[in-house]
Amino acid sequence: MEIQAIHIREENQEIAEKWGLEDGQVVIMIHSGSRAWGGMMGPKYTKDFKAAMNKWGVGTPDPNLVFAPIDSDQGQQYINLMQSALNFAVVNRHMLAYGVREGFKEVFGSDFEAPVLYDLMHNYALKEFHRNQPMMVHRKGTTRALPAGHFLNTEAYKETGHPALIPGSMGTSSYIMVGAKGGEKNFYSICHGAGRVRSRRATKELITIDEFAESMKVGTDEEVLVNQRTLQSILDECPQAYKDVDQIIDSIEGAGLASVVAECKPLAVIKGV
Numbered sequence: 627m628e629i630q631a632i633h634i635r636e637e638n639q640e641i642a643e644k645w646g647l648e649d650g651q652v653v654i655m656i657h658s659g660s661r662a663w664g665g666m667m668g669p670k671y672t673k674d675f676k677a678a679m680n681k682w683g684v685g686t687p688d689p690n691l692v693f694a695p696i697d698s699d700q701g702q703q704y705i706n707l708m709q710s711a712l713n714f715a716v717v718n719r720h721m722l723a724y725g726v727r728e729g730f731k732e733v734f735g736s737d738f739e740a741p742v743l744y745d746l747m748h749n750y751a752l753k754e755f756h757r758n759q760p761m762m763v764h765r766k767g768t769t770r771a772l773p774a775g776h777f778l779n780t781e782a783y784k785e786t787g788h789p790a791l792i793p794g795s796m797g798t799s800s801y802i803m804v805g806a807k808g809g810e811k812n813f814y815s816i817c818h819g820a821g822r823v824r825s826r827r828a829t830k831e832l833i834t835i836d837e838f839a840e841s842m843k844v845g846t847d848e849e850v851l852v853n854q855r856t857l858q859s860i861l862d863e864c865p866q867a868y869k870d871v872d873q874i875i876d877s878i879e880g881a882g883l884a885s886v887v888a889e890c891k892p893l894a895v896i897k898g899v
């Protein structure tokens with residue numbers, strides 16, 4: 627969870643206003659999934675699908691690549707359980723948001739309000755309609771970014787397109803984007819964050835605590851506050867573990883997939899362990 631201050635991009639000022647965002651506003655970005663419920667299904671269904679494929683006498687070029695027809699028992703079971711994990715994750719994020727609101731109310735008073743801008747997923751499969759046909763779109767480490775006017779948008783976002791949230795790292799900017807028409811070529815999908823540049827282990831071996839502290843501006847007026855007592859305990863999550871988010875955003879905009887509505891600078895980070 628992160629408390630951030632936003633800067634609105636001039637070219638998308640109108641969209642920002644419609645979404646209730648303004649320059650200098652403080653926002654809260656929350657990131658959580660189903661806490662392993664979804665992850666546990668991967669190995670189980672890889673095994674079950676493989677057994678079913680053997681029975682049906684079908685294979686794939688890669689033994690780790692498995693599939694089941696959507697209408698088969700296995701396919702339906704998988705989809706139902708995946709949806710239960712997605713529901714669990716939505717509730718999880720909303721419970722976190724509730725806790726955040728209660729905390730802010732204690733400090734700022736009971737009339738404090740923080741409406742949800744958007745809630746979205748980045749590991750899921752969803753039946754959608756593209757190129758004049760229904761299809762199951764799998765987004766793994768990918769999030770949806772629909773443009774203005776797209777029929778899949780909910781009513782509130784039909785006119786503008788919906789917000790797509792791209793976290794960077796705890797020491798760098800994150801971004802609120804909106805889908806663009808160019809997204810048609812990849813089913814309106816964009817990356818769900820900067821992404822790792824090195825593994826947790828390599829990060830711990832390579833990055834020093836001093837380098838981590840410097841990237842968090844420790845000891846300066848711009849220090850990004852963290853809830854953990856030591857930076858050592860979250861070294862594998864340091865900004866140096868992640869790619870340069872600004873390059874990633876440039877490539878999304880360059881490919882015409884989405885555009886930045888607001889840049890979000892981190893003020894304080896609460897990391898779960």
Ligand SMILES: Nc1nc2c(ncn2[C@@H]2O[C@H](COP(=O)(O)O)[C@@H](O)[C@H]2O)c(=O)[nH]1
Pocket residue numbers: 628793794795796797799800818819820821822863868895
């Ligand atoms: N704003 C922040 N972004 C962060 C932080 N830690 C990681 N990240 C970014 O999130 C994405 C998505 O994470 P994933 O676990 O779902 O893959 C990741 O690629 C990073 O770019 C943080 O503390 N604050």
Ligand SMILES: [Mn+2]
Pocket residue numbers: 657659748
């Ligand atoms: Mn995630």
